[in-house]
Amino acid sequence: xxxxxxxxxxxxxxxxxALRLRREVFVAEQGMFEQSDADxxxxxxxxxxxxxxxxxxxxxxxxxxxxHEQGIWWGGRLAVAEKYRLRGVGVYLIEAAxxxxxxxxxxxxxxxxxxQNVKLFEKLGWQASGDAFLIEEHPHQLMEADLHVNDEQARxxxxxxxx
Numbered sequence: 001x002x003x004x005x006x007x008x009x010x011x012x013x014x015x016x017x018a019l020r021l022r023r024e025v026f027v028a029e030q031g032m033f034e035q036s037d038a039d040x041x042x043x044x045x046x047x048x049x050x051x052x053x054x055x056x057x058x059x060x061x062x063x064x065x066x067x068h069e070q071g072i073w074w075g076g077r078l079a080v081a082e083k084y085r086l087r088g089v090g091v092y093l094i095e096a097a098x099x100x101x102x103x104x105x106x107x108x109x110x111x112x113x114x115x116q117n118v119k120l121f122e123k124l125g126w127q128a129s130g131d132a133f134l135i136e137e138h139p140h141q142l143m144e145a146d147l148h149v150n151d152e153q154a155r156x157x158x159x160x161x162x163x
Contacts, residue, residue, distance in 0.1 A: 004089065005054060006096040009047035018047045018060035018079075025079040032136050037077060048096050050080075050089050058084040061093045063100060063109075071107030075145075078117075090117075094124055098145050109147055115139040 009015045019038065026037040045062040052058050059080035066072035075097045080089045101109040113121050115132060118141050122128070125146040132139050 003052050004058065004092055005051045006048055006092055007051065008100075009049050009060075014049060015047055017057045018049055018062070021057055021060055021081060022077050022079045024081070026077070029082070030138075032138055041074070041076075046100070048093060048100060050084075050093055052084070057081070059089040059093050061097050063097055071105070073101050073104070073106040073109045075101075075109060075111040078111075090120065091124065094121065098124075098147070101145065102147055106147060109145040111143050111145075112140045113143045115141060118143065 009018055019042070022037050026032045027035065041064045042062070044067075045064040047060055047062050049057055050059040059078070061075060061078040063073055063075050066074060075094075078090060078093060080093070098109065110129075111121070111126070112135060113126075115138075118128060121143050126143040127146070129142045129144055132141050134140065
């Protein structure tokens with residue numbers, strides 16, 4: 001999509017815009033949460049935002065490091081404004097999150113993906129792990145990004161991650 005710039009949120013204002021968009025998508029539109037989708041991870045998350053012409057927020061995704069396992073990162077709360085869906089914004093955000101994790105030296109990168117988005121993540125090289133589960137009565141799938149780890153033996157030794 002032309003005029004799409006993905007960048008880390010650097011100001012409190014940019015983070016607040018991302019949180020407002022998430023509320024629009026997950027609370028108002030999807031009804032996934034009653035009042036707010038905010039949780040304890042927001043305060044330690046980095047936010048990647050997709051901007052149109054530098055000022056219009058089209059989408060957002062957050063990433064945070066696992067509090068229990070060093071080198072493990074989680075992505076989530078991927079939200080795209082309704083009028084920018086089906087234009088590739090979600091794909092750009094997912095790809096940007098994977099690249100950011102590579103830059104940060106993540107060993108593994110996971111996401112709890114809504115069932116209807118699993119195929120999209122698979123097309124981008126993510127793999128499903130385990131059975132589907134519910135978050136706020138909505139089916140989700142644990143997925144892991146391919147961070148292009150070259151050591152096939154290391155991949156085979158991986159243990160399941162806690163949800």
